[in-house]
């Protein structure tokens with residue numbers, strides 16, 4: 064039932080053109096409201112962005128982004144916007160062990176979940192049989208984890224040690240997997256967030272662990288194509304518009320949004336900006352959240368060699384500074400380009416960039432024979448110091464809901480309460496949740512959040528804990 068005014072064609076302003084704002088606008092565009100999206104930067108996409116390649120020209124992603132098969136709202140938005148052709152589904156995960164041994168790990172297409180993971184776990188050549196069994200046990204224990212008395216205090220590392228996971232298994236499986244999925248180090252993230260990775264990202268469904276890799280630069284995918292599709296659906300997208308104030312009427316409701324000297328009236332606002340910007344714009348709604356929430360850095364090391372050096376589409380490099388390597392898309396004008404991604408990179412931020420490049424190149428030369436004779440033409444290190452929300456124990460209690468005490472103001476963003484970590488899926492979910500709440504206020508029908516992948520009875524039994 065609507066809690067707000069019944070307006071024929073209400074005007075909703077979405078502030079922020081990252082994936083949360085774009086998803087909110089997409090959902091609202093399916094109702095009978097008018098939608099305006101205001102983005103401060105020249106191009107939409109937010110943190111899922113690209114920059115101009117100084118060497119070959121064209122767009123290069125600031126940092127490689129991947130989704131997983133479990134990201135139902137990400138996949139749904141891409142499908143509806145016709146972006147499917149620019150997403151590759153890698154079913155095989157490549158792990159490169161400490162000695163350079165390669166493991167090609169592919170979940171079964173035949174066995175029911177969670178047994179589909181058996182070939183993936185047993186495919187890891189750098190583990191002994193005992194370690195593989197311990198890893199399987201750890202996965203099941205994690206799936207059954209429930210915080211004592213509802214309060215989560217332990218970090219993933221503390222908990223994995225508590226249940227007796229071998230140090231090698233922690234260092235060579237849990238650490239790279241959890242850190243790359245959550246963007247934060249294993250000794251800081253809460254067990255609940257690690258459980259989400261294990262259950263939703265691996266155990267829940269045969270397709271859950273599929274890696275979804277964009278094959279076009281994010282700037283083109285989201286900044287151009289997704290925006291073009293939204294405009295086609297009637298959304299007015301205005302970039303280069305920094306919102307400086309959310310104007311309120313005497314009854315406290317939002318009346319307009321101000322961009323410098325221009326005031327744009329509206330019936331509701333979805334505020335889809337990062338938490339610090341939200342705190343500045345509506346300090347009474349998002350008061351001290353900046354003190355309670357912390358960001359985690361992610362570093363991308365871009366390397367341009369004179370030839371292609373990576374002979375697999377991607378690889379997890381375990382037990383090294385380099386965590387993931389992604390090959391530039393063949394045929395996309397990125398010949399010889401590859402990208403190494405290092406999550407939770409705060410230890411590297413103050414260090415010498417050249418030393419980091421040297422170390423990463425040395426690691427690649429160790430494991431990829433073609434890199435040994437290749438000449439490095441250029442390198443670029445890009446670090447986002449607050450790439451993602453640090454999902455520490457208890458953080459979910461601090462993440463605000465989409466609805467606020469201002470009846471026509473709704474919050475979105477990967478940092479809001481979605482139950483998901485700070486990812487593209489989390490951002491898109493948040494946008495949809497906020498759009499549904501705004502729709503409810505205005506008496507509009509807005510499409511609901513897409514449910515997670517269905518769990519079969521065996522998975523439900525295992526994860527019920």
Ligand SMILES: Cc1cc2nc3c(=O)[nH]c(=O)nc-3n(C[C@H](O)[C@H](O)[C@H](O)COP(=O)(O)OP(=O)(O)OC[C@H]3O[C@@H](n4cnc5c(N)ncnc54)[C@H](O)[C@@H]3O)c2cc1C
Pocket residue numbers: 078079080081082083084101102103104107108109110111125126127128129130304305306307335336337340361362447449450451475476477478485486487488489490
């Ligand atoms: C280096 C890095 C690697 C990552 N890797 C992955 C990955 O592999 N997989 C994955 O799923 N996720 C990854 N993420 C996380 C993912 O990018 C984010 O979770 C997601 O893009 C956040 O979207 P958002 O819309 O919530 O926020 P943002 O993308 O931050 O969007 C907020 C938007 O609001 C705009 N804005 C701010 N203030 C104003 C204002 N006053 N007026 C108007 N506009 C304003 C900003 O310009 C921005 O465009 C990564 C992030 C980084 C930085």
